[in-house]
Amino acid sequence: MEPVHQFLHQLKQDQKLREELAETLRVENDWNVATHIAEKYGYKFTSKKLWETIQERQQKGETWEDEPQPAIGxxxxxxxxxxxxxxxxxxxxxxxxxxxxxxxxxxxxxxxxxxxxxxxxxxxxxxxxxxxxxxxxxxxxxxxxxxxxxxxxxxxxxxxxxxxxxxxxxxxxxxxxxxxxxxxxxxxxxxxxxxxxxxxxxxxxxxxxxxxxxxxxxxxxxxxxxxxxxxxxxxxxxxxxxxxxxxxxxxxxxxxxxxxxxxxxxxxQVGSSRGANFRDLMLTLMVMISRSQKNQMLSSFGT
CATH class of the missing domain: 2.60.120.620 (q2cbj1_9rhob like domain)
Structure with missing residues (x-):
C-alpha cells in the first residue's frame, strides 16, 4: 500500500492523529500541512500525490462514504x-x-x-x-x-x-x-x-x-x-x-x-475545530484543495 493510502488508513483509525490534523488545519488553514504531519508519523509523500489520491477516492465515492453509517428508521x-x-x-x-x-x-x-x-x-x-x-x-x-x-x-x-x-x-x-x-x-x-x-x-x-x-x-x-x-x-x-x-x-x-x-x-462551514472525525477532515481537505486550485487558475490569468 502506498504511503498516502497508509496515512489515510491510520487517520481513519487514530483519534489522536485526527485531532492533531484538525487543530493544525484550523489554525494554519493550509491543506499542505497534512503532508508535514504525515511525515512526522513516518509517511512521506507530496502534496500533489495527496491531492490526486483524495480526488481519486472522491470520484469513486470512497472519501467518506466507506464510513459505516448508523441504521436509520x-x-x-x-x-x-x-x-x-x-x-x-x-x-x-x-x-x-x-x-x-x-x-x-x-x-x-x-x-x-x-x-x-x-x-x-x-x-x-x-x-x-x-x-x-x-x-x-x-x-x-x-x-x-x-x-x-x-x-x-x-x-x-x-x-x-x-x-x-x-x-x-x-x-x-x-x-x-x-x-x-x-x-x-x-x-x-x-x-x-x-x-x-x-x-x-x-x-x-x-x-x-x-x-x-x-x-x-x-x-x-x-x-x-x-x-x-x-x-x-x-x-x-x-x-x-x-x-x-x-x-x-x-x-x-x-x-x-x-x-x-x-x-x-x-x-x-469547514476548517472549524469540530473536524476531528475522518469525514470532516476529508471534507476540509477537499474544500481547501478546491480553493487552492481555483486561486492558482486565477493567478495564471493575472487576476
Whole structure:
C-alpha cells in the first residue's frame, strides 16, 4: 500500500492523529500541512500525490462514504412540514414563477469532476437562474425550524456557512434520476437538502414524488421513503442520501400546471475545530484543495 493510502488508513483509525490534523488545519488553514504531519508519523509523500489520491477516492465515492453509517428508521429518514409559509407568501411564490416563465432555462447537473452540463437522460426540468430575492422568506423560515429538523434527522449541530437555494419547475415528462447532492468537491459542504413545494390548487399534475433511499438493506438494495409533493410543504433530508424525482405528468403541458419548488442545501462551514472525525477532515481537505486550485487558475490569468 502506498504511503498516502497508509496515512489515510491510520487517520481513519487514530483519534489522536485526527485531532492533531484538525487543530493544525484550523489554525494554519493550509491543506499542505497534512503532508508535514504525515511525515512526522513516518509517511512521506507530496502534496500533489495527496491531492490526486483524495480526488481519486472522491470520484469513486470512497472519501467518506466507506464510513459505516448508523441504521436509520423510516421516521428519521426525512421530515416533511406542512403549511410551511403563510397562504399569502405561498401564493406570491406561484405568481412570481408565472411572471418569470420566459426566464426559465434547462436545469444543469454537476459531475464528480465538478463540471456543469446538460444531461437530458439524467435530469429534465427548468430552473430560474436568478431568484435570490424571492427565496429569502423560505430561507428565513428554514433557520427557524432548523433545530427541530436536526433532531428529527438525528444529526448533530454543525457550523453553517450558508443556505443555497434555487427555483425549479417540473412539467410533463420531467424527472431527475438517482443522485446524491454532495457527491463532488464543489458540493461537498452540503449537509441537509430541502425541497419546498408550491403549485396551483387543486394540484394540476400527478407524479413527481421524491424517493429517498436512506438505509442500505443489502448490497445494491436500499430502504426508501416516498415523499408526496404537497403544496406549501417542505421536506428535509441528509444530502448524502441517494434520491430521485419520479416522472411528472401534466396532461395539458401548461407551464402554470408545473410542480414548482424552492430547493436547496444547508452547507457546513469547514476548517472549524469540530473536524476531528475522518469525514470532516476529508471534507476540509477537499474544500481547501478546491480553493487552492481555483486561486492558482486565477493567478495564471493575472487576476
Amino acid at each position: 423510516v421516521e428519521n429518514a426525512s421530515i416533511q412540514l406542512d403549511n410551511f409559509l403563510t397562504a399569502e407568501d405561498n401564493h406570491h411564490l406561484l405568481e412570481y414563477a408565472l411572471q418569470h416563465e420566459s426566464d426559465f432555462v434547462s436545469s444543469l447537473t454537476v459531475d464528480l469532476d465538478d463540471t456543469l452540463h446538460l444531461s437530458p437522460n439524467h435530469r429534465r426540468s427548468l430552473m430560474l437562474p436568478s431568484c435570490s430575492d424571492v427565496v429569502e422568506g423560505v430561507i428565513h423560515r428554514i433557520h427557524q425550524v432548523l433545530p427541530e429538523v436536526r433532531n428529527q434527522l438525528l444529526l448533530p449541530s454543525f457550523p453553517i456557512s450558508g443556505i443555497d437555494a434555487s427555483l425549479t419547475a417540473h412539467n410533463d415528462g420531467h424527472f431527475y434520476r438517482l443522485h446524491k447532492d454532495n457527491n463532488s468537491i464543489r458540493l461537498a459542504t452540503r449537509e441537509i437538502t430541502f425541497v419546498y413545494y408550491f403549485c396551483k390548487e387543486p394540484k394540476p399534475f400527478t407524479g413527481g414524488e421524491l424517493r429517498i433511499y436512506y438505509n442500505q438493506v443489502k448490497k445494491n438494495l436500499f430502504a426508501f421513503k416516498l415523499i408526496e409533493p404537497r403544496n406549501n410543504s417542505i421536506v428535509f433530508f441528509p444530502s448524502r442520501y441517494l434520491h430521485e424525482i419520479l416522472p411528472v405528468h401534466c396532461p395539458f403541458q401548461n407551464f402554470a400546471d408545473s410542480r414548482f419548488t424552492i430547493n436547496g442545501w444547508i452547507e457546513q
